[in-house]
Amino acid sequence: MNRPDLWFTIAAMALLTFALRASFLLAADRLVLPPLLGRSLTYVPPAVLAAIVLPALAQPSGVGVGPFDLRLLAGAVAGVVAWRTRSILATFAAGMVTLWGLTWLLR
């Protein structure tokens, strides 16, 4: 990672995030949210998060073959746990334990 780029990225992310959060609080009189945009915002989290997760999980990790890639399998287990429990901690635990278990079995 390039250091000057990283520092710039952190500062820009901070300003951008603040601008989004403070937008209407600071300028409600001058800003209007178009209704179509307001409705679209509901679908930002599922679309963006899925676009981040799927490629990350499908990336070959070098252990296991094709659909039996260890990280993909551990991700699938974690996905089911996330769906049933809705808990961040349980999802994390299920995914990591599955990954460790499979790595240990195949060693």
Next chain:
Amino acid sequence: MRVHRPSFLSGLRDVAPMLLGAAPFGLITGASAVAAGMAALEITLMSATVFAGAAQLAAIALLSAGAAVWVVLLTTLMVNLRHVMYSAALAPSLRSESLGARAAMGAVLVDHIYAFASLRFARREPDLVRRDYVLGMGLPMWLTWTCATAAGAFLGAQVPASWQLDFAVPLMFLALLIPSIRNRPGLVAAITGGGLALALGGLPFNLGLVIGALTGIAAGTAAERVAATYSQRRVR
């Protein structure tokens, strides 16, 4: 500026269970940032100034994959766009606060704080000082998040690479993604966004992520419209 203590404490009481959830999330974020090559100081500073878990994890994953800075910023914009919705929803209730107070509340307007604030403001409690209620949630949450990330970064530096802690990043996103799918249009948005990003994974600058996400948002919005017209027809 006097702080109305009961309102501040009321905020603290509401947010306390959330702190228990934010602490391990921060620990994991700090540890996985170090696993991805960031320094402890860098990720701690990022937590203190950006204060947005999902956006930070996305940035960590993208930066360690060598993505361009503008792709990281565009992803931050998309991941955090929902905060505009929160800001717009709370603005009418906070119009009478000073400019500085509104800026301070904007800085801490994360998901859970928005959810509690909209709930409590709707009850129109006469004794609740809204500014102090919001800051009573925001300050402890910010402190917890920043300290937990720092602790995670220092602990994570001791963890050997064989533990594969970098896998925590996609796991965290999975834990955020699944509850965000609340209905069928949401599922359409997720499948379109994820599928397209996967198919376009070979594009430079992680452009597949950007194209997939934007198409997914459009697909979800369109699906909502189709579902609405369909259910109207059925009623007739």
